Amino acid sequence: xxxxxxxxxxxxxxxxxxxxxxxxxxxxxxxxxxxxxxxxxxxxxxxxxxxxxxxxxxxxxxxxxxxxxxxxxxxxxxxxxxxxxxxxxxxxxxxxxxxxxxxxxxxxxxxxxxxxxxxxxxxxxxxxxxxxxxxxxxxxxxxxxxxxxxxxxxxxxxxxxxxxxxxxxxxxxxxxxxxxxxxxxxxxxxxxxxxxxxxxxxxxxxxxxxxxxxxxxxxxxxxxxxxxxxxxxxxxxxxxxxxxxxxxxxxxxxxxxxxxxxxxxxxxxxxxxxxxxxxxxxxxxxxxxxxxxxxxxxx
Numbered sequence: 001x002x003x004x005x006x007x008x009x010x011x012x013x014x015x016x017x018x019x020x021x022x023x024x025x026x027x028x029x030x031x032x033x034x035x036x037x038x039x040x041x042x043x044x045x046x047x048x049x050x051x052x053x054x055x056x057x058x059x060x061x062x063x064x065x066x067x068x069x070x071x072x073x074x075x076x077x078x079x080x081x082x083x084x085x086x087x088x089x090x091x092x093x094x095x096x097x098x099x100x101x102x103x104x105x106x107x108x109x110x111x112x113x114x115x116x117x118x119x120x121x122x123x124x125x126x127x128x129x130x131x132x133x134x135x136x137x138x139x140x141x142x143x144x145x146x147x148x149x150x151x152x153x154x155x156x157x158x159x160x161x162x163x164x165x166x167x168x169x170x171x172x173x174x175x176x177x178x179x180x181x182x183x184x185x186x187x188x189x190x191x192x193x194x195x196x197x198x199x200x201x202x203x204x205x206x207x208x209x210x211x212x213x214x215x216x217x218x219x220x221x222x223x224x225x226x227x228x229x230x231x232x233x234x235x236x237x238x239x240x241x242x243x244x245x246x247x248x249x250x251x252x253x254x255x256x257x258x259x260x261x262x263x264x265x266x267x268x269x270x271x272x273x274x275x276x277x278x279x280x281x282x283x284x285x286x287x288x289x290x291x292x293x294x295x296x297x298x299x
Contacts, residue, residue: 131293148176
């Protein structure tokens with residue numbers, strides 16, 4: 001049967017819109033693949049928009065969302081950190097079947113799917129403290145997305161419980177990209193003496209760039225500096241040394257967000273998971289620190 005004829009009869013295009021800031025990188029591309037796979041498994045299709053038009057990143061995101069609404073998608077999945085809460089609430093009035101991934105907006109909680117990034121940030125701090133590291137540095141960006149803000153808040157809060165604070169913070173004035181991390185790792189190399197024994201990076205891309213820059217300068221990881229990433233990128237298992245990271249189950253989050261939207265759009269009753277836990281993957285980039293491991297109670 002003709003898909004056009006079915007669309008006319010059911011008043012549904014069988015098409016879900018997806019907005020992401022970029023199609024590139026170790027985070028967004030696997031999410032897009034997971035969404036497309038889930039939609040195809042239920043005979044639905046995806047139209048994606050990214051970084052749409054001109055102006056600020058917020059403007060581009062809004063333009064992309066409007067583009068998808070104008071395409072008369074049956075529903076929309078958004079994986080974006082540049083739009084404000086009020087923007088998304090306003091868009092939700094235009095498109096009631098709007099589901100957010102890796103973001104929680106007050107007033108839209110039933111349509112939001114995310115990991116507890118604050119708890120995951122605490123997990124990162126606890127992992128380093130348990131290895132005997134107390135002088136901990138961080139690498140992140142001043143242009144934080146909401147999830148990065150939460151993970152850094154959790155990391156600092158866990159340190160504060162033990163009377164500690166970050167020994168040094170490498171702050172990138174820009175996006176969390178490999179190139180920006182490479183530059184910031186250069187600032188680390190310029191230090192005559194590093195006042196820290198371990199580094200927590202806000203994502204795996206930063207951590208992998210740092211590994212490369214440090215080792216290119218003759219510094220050994222983890223002997224001279226332990227490095228911990230965040231996200232659980234597949235490539236992190238294949239760096240040298242293999243990168244320790246806090247794995248966020250992004251694929252599962254996206255898959256269940258997609259199932260929730262399919263249920264809303266097409267009246268199905270697919271099972272939908274709501275709780276997603278981070279996982280610590282200890283690999284070769286972390287060595288025991290110079291202090292006795294802190295005795296940590298269960299999180």
